[in-house]
Amino acid sequence: MADGSEGALALVAGTGALPRLIAEDRRRRGLPLLIVRFEGTQAPWAEGMDVLDLPFEKPGRLFKALKAKGCDRICFAGAMARPKLDPLRLDLKGLALIAKALTLLRKGDDGMLRGFASIFEDEGYRMVGAHELLQDLLAPAGVLGAVQPGEADREDAARAAAVVEALGAVDVGQAAVVASGVCLGVEAIAGTDALLSEVARVPARLRAGEAKGVLYKAPKPGQDWRLDLPAIGPDTVARAAEAGLAGIALAADGVLVLGREETVAAADAAGLFLWARPPETAPEAP
Template identity: 75%
Template sequence: MTDGMLVESGALALVAGSGDLPRLIAEDRRRQGLPLLVVRFEGVHAPWADGMDVLDLPFEKPGRLFKAMKARGCDRVCFAGGMTRPRLDPLRFDLKALGLAVKALALLKKGDDAMLRGFASIFESEGYRMVAAQDLLEGMLAPEGVFGAVQPSDQDREDAARAAAIVAAMGAVDVGQAAVVCDGICLGVEAIAGTDALLEEVARLPEGLRHGDAGGVLLKGPKPGQDWRMDLPAIGPETVRRAALAGLAGICVEAGAVLVLGREETVRAADEAGLFLWGRPSAAEAPLDPDAAAPAPPPTEAPSA
């Protein structure tokens, strides 16, 4: 299920990272009077959760986490927002962490998608169901087509296609969800530091590296085979601001596969900055649903005589 609402049963444990997404989820649940436990791991800056039911704890205390989730009646977990990979201190491990140590330490050396799948499997082994942010908030996924006042040029569309190919190639090895292309030249790709760092890098590039009149396009899209329940790429007003500072012509996202945080504000920011926002028809795979049946294979043509 994508961009649809889930049937509620028990409480939700929201593992909050940085950015607006976890705040939007928490505020929506508070408006609806739905039970929520906000989990803030050590080092996460989420002051918006002050006054809510919050569990603050280090990564090394999963036993305490699972005990609190059980006490609150949680049956589902949502990972939302950016999170820095922790440096685990074995001296702080509780008994549960000791049992998970070999798996957890190995996961921290993997790409983001593989790492998050692994941590999700830990929650699932405890009996919790992982849910996606887009299944908790309606209308979060980017629509297809231009959803601002500015139209991309033919060159912008070519640059977006080139960037999409780059992101797909990076995604195949679980690295990054974004690239910037200008006049066919790749100006930068997203790595562990994220999209903001990519745009800051592009903003610092020497002027002579850009050819022609194109300003460049930021494209964001999920990795091939990515688990859509976690770490789906997102844009928001801050993305627009940084893209404008980098001198880009606009932002392209894979339609139906990228979250738009605060859509009205994002569109307004893009229009004011003279940037286009374009939901490119997505070639991404359908979101992972463990309960869904496998799709039928495509028909094959009969050999010619």
């Protein structure tokens, strides 16, 4: 979707490369942008840009600033920790929203983000996804690097895809690692890096067969693609290599590859395959 709106974009920035890539693209194209950094977010790349720093408990101040800056769209990008709200810091708007916010914080990631998105939509703002702003980030079907997955790797990717689909159906995670048909780990609230660190510690006696293993990532079934699409980058490749895996498989056209040239080069250098798996090959959920 082309970004042809005249209004400014409010970028709610989390950690990682994605919000920086969006901000740099908009600055390069001369498009209006307000970066929102909630308390506790580390985004040093935003210094010198138009930035609003504020605590979660001040939504009234946030909406006032969005209106003053002419924002009409909101994008959530990057990882953010779940806030611990302090009722004593709430402004009037926060007091009106606190009951809903506390309910949302008890949901899974997709349910929580959908709920917070609805708060912005109720105020008249349109949510946009990172893949709408940077359209070349989604990995197209096919092997992206020089290393090809073997037959055992493809079978492990199929098994991992079934695991991820089952996890996603209950709003738990977007990734799993499978080796020789055995699930070595699944993604939960701590994210993919924690999953790969866990897999790296799995003892050899628990690894069946000869296959090294595959990390598979995909959106959750029915996920709102404007919010928290799965992503990989060079750091993911490095951690997959440290975990001793054969490669990384992605749901084609459903996973963001941040810094594609660097990510593919890192995979080639590490001897890992990087495969965007076409949807027609995905098995039905068990």
